[in-house]
Amino acid sequence: MSEEKRAVQVSGLSRKRLMDIYERLYARFGPQEWWPGETTLEICLGAILVQNTSWMNAARAIGNLKKEGLLTESALKKVRRDRLARLIRPARFFNMKAKRIKGFITYLWNRHEGDVDNFLSLSTEKLHEELMGLDGVGRETADSITLYAAERPVFVVDAYTKRIFSRLGHFEASKNGDKDYLALQERLTARLPRDAPLFNEYHALLVRLGHTFCRPTPKCEECPLRAVCPYPGDEAGRINGKGEK
Ligand code: SF4
Numbered sequence: 001m002s003e004e005k006r007a008v009q010v011s012g013l014s015r016k017r018l019m020d021i022y023e024r025l026y027a028r029f030g031p032q033e034w035w036p037g038e039t040t041l042e043i044c045l046g047a048i049l050v051q052n053t054s055w056m057n058a059a060r061a062i063g064n065l066k067k068e069g070l071l072t073e074s075a076l077k078k079v080r081r082d083r084l085a086r087l088i089r090p091a092r093f094f095n096m097k098a099k100r101i102k103g104f105i106t107y108l109w110n111r112h113e114g115d116v117d118n119f120l121s122l123s124t125e126k127l128h129e130e131l132m133g134l135d136g137v138g139r140e141t142a143d144s145i146t147l148y149a150a151e152r153p154v155f156v157v158d159a160y161t162k163r164i165f166s167r168l169g170h171f172e173a174s175k176n177g178d179k180d181y182l183a184l185q186e187r188l189t190a191r192l193p194r195d196a197p198l199f200n201e202y203h204a205l206l207v208r209l210g211h212t213f214c215r216p217t218p219k220c221e222e223c224p225l226r227a228v229c230p231y232p233g234d235e236a237g238r239i240n241g242k243g244e245k
Contacts, residue, residue: 100135
């Protein structure tokens with residue numbers, strides 16, 4: 001794609017365009033019912049367990065904790081770290097993740113009376129700041145907890161989001177991952193209504209698209225965004241004002 005054309009597309013990201021993308025995804029995939037988790041504590045643990053692995057692996061680890069009756073703040077405070085690590089083994093990096101979960105739980109007991117909902121009731125800014133201060137909680141994990149457990153309108157930007165919006169012509173990655181994260185998040189947040197259920201569904205739909213069609217080698221033929229996406233062919237007339245093929 002030429003630099004000139006890319007510049008036009010990057011600046012062409014409007015609320016209308018974003019909602020059009022959303023509606024196409026929703027029409028194809030339907031509601032995703034995220035985040036899968038019965039309690040706010042389970043959602044927080046899931047956000048840590050899913051780091052660098054698939055949701056299926058994280059869900060197996062959560063299933064093990066559930067079977068052992070460990071999905072409470074008290075039980076997780078008491079359980080030994082080595083036992084916890086064994087139980088969450090399916091989520092990979094289990095020693096590191098057991099340490100992170102123990103750190104999260106210790107923080108809850110030290111600062112929030114051992115009650116995750118007490119923690120989640122902080123203002124969005126304070127909650128985010130405290131989450132980011134915890135060991136092993138980066139921006140994506142903190143945003144996932146803020147959106148899916150605390151239900152605040154914070155757009156989660158993951159590798160799928162970057163890849164899809166890059167291919168749609170609305171984002172150019174640099175070598176600075178954190179700067180990219182914030183730039184894309186700001187771009188999306190500034191244009192969408194600040195609505196937690198919308199951000200919830202939008203992110204979940206992007207993940208679904210990234211899993212199914214917009215993979216490293218994309219399956220554009222069947223993609224619900226094919227008619228409005230310039231990638232990979234950049235065929236004239238597919239987008240912006242010349243109608244759909
Ligand atoms: S058309 Fe292809 S590149 Fe564009 S979003 Fe769909 S799968 Fe990704």
